[in-house]
Amino acid sequence: MLKVKLDRSETLGLHDQVAAELRRAIAEGEALPGERLPPARDLAAVLAVNRNTVLRALRLLRDEGLLEFRRGRGITVAGTRERGAVVARTKELLEFAREQGYRREELVQIIRTIP
Template structure:
C-alpha cells in the first residue's frame, strides 16, 4: 500500500490521511481483514506526526471502515471495500443523464466544469 499526500491540498493532514485510506479501500488496495501498517510506520512513511495519522485512522474507525484490536492492530473492516456507494451513485448519474439525452462525455464535461 502506497499512500501519498498532496502538498498543494489545503485540507488538514488528518483528513488527507483518511481520504487516502478511503480511496485505497475503495479501489481494493486494502481488502476486508487486511492489516494496515502501524500509525508510527504510516507517520514515518508520510513524514507527518503520528497523532495526525491516528486522528485520520480514528475517523475511519468511527465510519466503520477500520477496526482497532489489541494484539491484531488496525484492520480493514468487513464490507469496507465496497466503494462506499460512490460507484453506484455514479452509475445512477450516468443512467439519469442518458435518460435526459446527455452522453457520458457530456457528464464528464459537466464534472470538469465544477472544478
Template sequence: MLLKLNSSDNRLLHEQVAGAIRRAITEGECVPGDRLPPARDLSQVLGVNVNTVLRGLRALRDEGVLEFRRGRGVTVTHGAAERSALLDRVRDLVADAAHLGYSKSDLIDMIREIP
C-alpha cells in the same frame, strides 16, 4: 501499501491521512482482513506526526472502515470498500451541492423528500 499526501490539499492532516487510507482501500491496495502497518511506520512514510496518523485511523475506525484489536493491530473491515465508496460519493454530492449554494441540511431535506 503506497500512501502519500497531496501538499496542495487544504484539509486537516488527519483528514488527509484518512483519505489516503480510504483511497488505498478503494483501489484494492488493502482488502478486508488486511492488517495496516503500525502508526509509527505510516507516520514516517507520510512525513507527519504519529498522533496525526492515529487520529486519522480513529476516524476510519469510527466510520467502520477499520477495526482495532489488541495484539492484532489495525485491520480493514469487510464492509470497508463499499462504505468507503459510498462515503466518497456522499462527499462529492455535498461538494457539488455547496458549489450550487445548497447546505448539508438542504441536502438532508431533499433526501427526506425522496419516496
C-alpha cells in the same frame, strides 16, 4: 505498503488527506477486508507526518466503520470495497454541497426526498 499521497499545499488538513487516501485504498481494493494495516508510527514515518495526524485519520475511518482497532491484532480493514466507495462518494457529495452553500442537514433532507 499502501500508496498514500499527500499534498502539503492542499487546504484540506493532513489528517483528512490521510483518511481520504486510506478510504480510496479500501474502495479500490488495495486494502482488503481483514487485512492488517501498518502501525500508525510506520505510516507516519513513511508519510513524514506526526503520528497523531495518522491516528486522527485512523479514528475517523474507524468511526465510519471502515477500520477496526483490536488489542493485540492492530488495525484491520473492516469495511468492504463497496462500503469504502460509498463512504468516499458521500464525502465528495458532502464537500460539493458545502461548496454550494448547503449544510449537512439540508443535504440529508434532499436525499430523503429522492425515491
